[in-house]
Amino acid sequence: MENLADLARIELSLEEKQEIFKDMKGILEYVKVIEGVQVDDIKSEYNLQNIWREDETIPRDFSHELIVEQFPAAQDGFLKVKKIL
Amino acid sequence: MIDLKNLTIEKAHESLKKGVFTCRELAEEYLKVIKEKNKELNAYLEVYDDVLKQADEAQKKFTDGTATELTGIPFAVKDNILIKGRIASAGSKILENYKASYDAAVIKDLKKAGAVFLGRTNMDEFAMGSSTQTSAYGVTRNPLDLERVPGGSSGGSAAALAGNLTLAAIGTETCGSVREPSAFCGLVGLKPTYGAVSRQGIIAMGNSLDQVSPFGKCVRDAEIIFNLLSRYDSEDSTSAPDVLRNPNNKKNAKKIGVPWHLFKEGVDPSVQENFKQSLEKFKGAGYEIVDIELLHAKYSLAVYYIIMPAEVSTNLSRFDGIRYGYHSDGKDLLEVYKKSRAKGFGKEARRRILLGTYVLSHGYYDAYYNKAIKVREKIREEVMKAFESVDYILTPTAPMTAFKIGEKMDDPVAMYLCDIFSAPANLSGVPSIALPSGKNKEGMPFSIQFMAPHFREDLLFEVGKKFEEIREK
Numbered sequence: 001m002e003n004l005a006d007l008a009r010i011e012l013s014l015e016e017k018q019e020i021f022k023d024m025k026g027i028l029e030y031v032k033v034i035e036g037v038q039v040d041d042i043k044s045e046y047n048l049q050n051i052w053r054e055d056e057t058i059p060r061d062f063s064h065e066l067i068v069e070q071f072p073a074a075q076d077g078f079l080k081v082k083k084i085l
Numbered sequence: 086m087i088d089l090k091n092l093t094i095e096k097a098h099e100s101l102k103k104g105v106f107t108c109r110e111l112a113e114e115y116l117k118v119i120k121e122k123n124k125e126l127n128a129y130l131e132v133y134d135d136v137l138k139q140a141d142e143a144q145k146k147f148t149d150g151t152a153t154e155l156t157g158i159p160f161a162v163k164d165n166i167l168i169k170g171r172i173a174s175a176g177s178k179i180l181e182n183y184k185a186s187y188d189a190a191v192i193k194d195l196k197k198a199g200a201v202f203l204g205r206t207n208m209d210e211f212a213m214g215s216s217t218q219t220s221a222y223g224v225t226r227n228p229l230d231l232e233r234v235p236g237g238s239s240g241g242s243a244a245a246l247a248g249n250l251t252l253a254a255i256g257t258e259t260c261g262s263v264r265e266p267s268a269f270c271g272l273v274g275l276k277p278t279y280g281a282v283s284r285q286g287i288i289a290m291g292n293s294l295d296q297v298s299p300f301g302k303c304v305r306d307a308e309i310i311f312n313l314l315s316r317y318d319s320e321d322s323t324s325a326p327d328v329l330r331n332p333n334n335k336k337n338a339k340k341i342g343v344p345w346h347l348f349k350e351g352v353d354p355s356v357q358e359n360f361k362q363s364l365e366k367f368k369g370a371g372y373e374i375v376d377i378e379l380l381h382a383k384y385s386l387a388v389y390y391i392i393m394p395a396e397v398s399t400n401l402s403r404f405d406g407i408r409y410g411y412h413s414d415g416k417d418l419l420e421v422y423k424k425s426r427a428k429g430f431g432k433e434a435r436r437r438i439l440l441g442t443y444v445l446s447h448g449y450y451d452a453y454y455n456k457a458i459k460v461r462e463k464i465r466e467e468v469m470k471a472f473e474s475v476d477y478i479l480t481p482t483a484p485m486t487a488f489k490i491g492e493k494m495d496d497p498v499a500m501y502l503c504d505i506f507s508a509p510a511n512l513s514g515v516p517s518i519a520l521p522s523g524k525n526k527e528g529m530p531f532s533i534q535f536m537a538p539h540f541r542e543d544l545l546f547e548v549g550k551k552f553e554e555i556r557e558k
Contacts, residue, residue, distance in 0.1 A: 071409065
């Protein structure tokens with residue numbers, strides 16, 4: 001649980017970890033039935049195709065102001081983040 | 086006074102066209118009901134302040150002759166569909182103040198048609214739930230019985246429509262999130278073919294499963310909305326191009342397959358009984374009913390609860406407290422992530438993120454995720470094979486009728502089982518429609534659900550309308 005919470009970048013209290021652990025055990029118990037399912041080679045690629053597009057500039061109606069407005073911290077129209085190095 | 090209870094999109098359109106009432110008058114009627122009832126139902130999280138202005142704009146289309154069927158029709162929009170400049174919180178605290186910077190593709194289409202958005206509706210947090218009880222903004226109540234849930238996750242839209250707080254409503258489906266609330270509120274709910282309606286501008290939960298889905302008070306209402314929204318969109322890479330949307334027009338589709346083995350157990354006896362009665366009605370109307378076996382379909386929900394959390398954990402990693410949404414300060418970037426996500430996400434979201442992280446982690450990936458992908462493909466093959474011999478697959482929509490508020494909240498698996506019959510359609514991508522099929526002693530609705538082959542929504546509307554004719558007999 002410790003490791004999972006770390007990987008998922010969520011801080012959890014001991015109590016929350018215990019609770020989620022209990023719930024997950026129940027859910028994993030339920031989904032475990034698929035372990036016993038025999039599946040031979042499946043052609044999972046069928047009907048699938050790559051969707052490509054040209055790398056070109058297309059005008060969008062994104063609002064720059066609205067995007068900047070959403071930043072929890074901004075400076076001079078840029079997103080402000082904590083020092084990384 | 087407009088008779089809202091019996092109003093349909095077609096009737097409203099006729100009246101607007103003839104000038105029996107104006108778009109503004111229609112919107113005002115709904116705003117009145119909202120004012121009266123929304124406090125106890127909690128269907129809308131926000132009612133927009135420009136509704137009448139939108140209605141006046143729509144009215145102009147009637148004056149200049151550009152009005153279409155959805156012009157001036159009031160809509161309730163689920164809180165995970167972006168409307169530019171409006172808050173879209175997905176029922177989560179982490180997006181409490183998030184204002185969309187663009188319109189979702191479906192919103193663009195509806196705006197062009199002149200639809201009037203009344204407000205955004207409550208939902209389970211990030212659409213994770215079957216009863217609209219996991220929303221950060223409180224539970225939504227079922228307008229047919231305030232002690233009961235409206236179903237979920239699109240419970241706010243369902244409650245708004247069933248309670249006459251709107252004339253039309255849209256939600257989203259990942260696994261039953263429109264069909265199950267339709268069942269609980271006595272509505273029609275259509276889950277379109279995966280790829281039929283654009284997902285652009287929808288706050289994603291499970292990308293390989295999500296579809297914007299219309300509700301309707303009748304089949305025709307859902308059909309009108311679907312027909313407008315169903316189109317190829319180059320901005321959604323999973324949107325189906327036109328060449329894939331050419332159903333072979335098989336006339337006289339009258340063969341219904343029933344996979345009885347899937348609901349021998351775990352289904353409320355009254356639901357079972359209602360299902361049998363509905364079958365009899367179809368028999369009486371000249372439909373052929375045959376038993377079919379879908380051997381892998383019984384694993385659908387298990388497969389879903391591996392694939393969906395995997396996609397959830399990936400999708401929701403973007404909510405990091407940095408670019409938008411809830412922000413909690415910390416000593417470094419990592420601590421900001423961890424604290425923001427801890428405080429911003431509710432219990433169910435955290436549970437699914439962790440579960441998804443687990444099934445995708447090294448050492449478990451093959452046993453869970455990879456296996457689930459294979460079984461999913463098996464289910465899809467099986468469903469497609471079934472459609473070689475039948476036109477429809479019929480099951481109950483949900484194993485029970487609307488339950489009491491508070492129920493199933495401490496047992497996730499019991500809650501997940503509400504969607505046991507929904508999963509095959511989402512996993513295989515085929516369209517499915519939920520249809521009201523009567524009421525129980527307490528007045529709560531029953532519902533049956535049809536599936537049809539990919540892009541055969543037309544068949545679902547056809548059989549749905551037939552059922553509306555024979556249902557009361």
